[in-house]
Amino acid sequence: MKTILKTLTLLCLLLASGAHATLLTNGAFQNCNFNGWHTYTDGVMNTAPDGDFNILNNAGDCQAEINIDFLNGASAFFANTLSSELDLNAPANTQLWLSFDWDFAGFDDGTNSGDIFFVNFIDDLGNMTGADGNLGFLIDPTSTYGSGSFSMMLDSSLNNQSGWFLDFTLEGGFNLDSFSSTLLIDNVALTAIPTDVSAPPMTALLMLGAATLFSRRKQTNGIN
Helix, strand or coil: CHHHHHHHHHHHHHHHHCCCCCCCCCCCCCCCCCCCCEEEECCEECCCCCCCEEEEEECCEEEEEEECCHHHCCCCCCEEEEEEECCCCCCCCEEEEEEEEEEEEECCCCCCCCCEEEEEEECCCCCEECCCCCECCCEEEECCCEEEEEEEECCHHHCCCCCCEEEEEEECCCCCCCCCEEEEEEEEEEEEEECCCCCCCHHHHHHHHHHHHHHHHHHHCCCC
């Protein structure tokens, strides 16, 4: 139900704003390959990504896998990074909206010295930055396994800049139980949203309201 609510919320936003098409190539890995993406192993471009990087294909529904599990053929000593250059050319009176889904799993011990993943922008000077363009991360380094969805409006200072990349990094830990984790990435989208939006269409609002009420009713009845 959370997925339905998220989808309807995004639909409401898109219908209300006339949002422009995604500015990122193959962000949902709909081509079931790494077209539009670069893969790096220990900081060097990986021309043979098998083992370190894989495409998981579930009847045509594909997602990217970053891997540092030696038993699955990974070769990274330090880290694997999946990267895509960003098109930040936002039309006038728009702001850029970034979203993606992630799943971090494996068999590490979850300590601070264990495997970690993080997400950040890289600017044209090689600096790691967050959504505000300042030094930092989109998702801070974490060794805690889990999954989630990221969605955030980017600072307008990033509009129309060039030479920026979005990086997903999986880094091996420094204990005997490390080097055994995977990071799944899917539904990466960068969208230009007009800032002078009108009220959302009534149909979209009704759909969102009905889904919310249905979700609350299920929770009240004890249905997960």
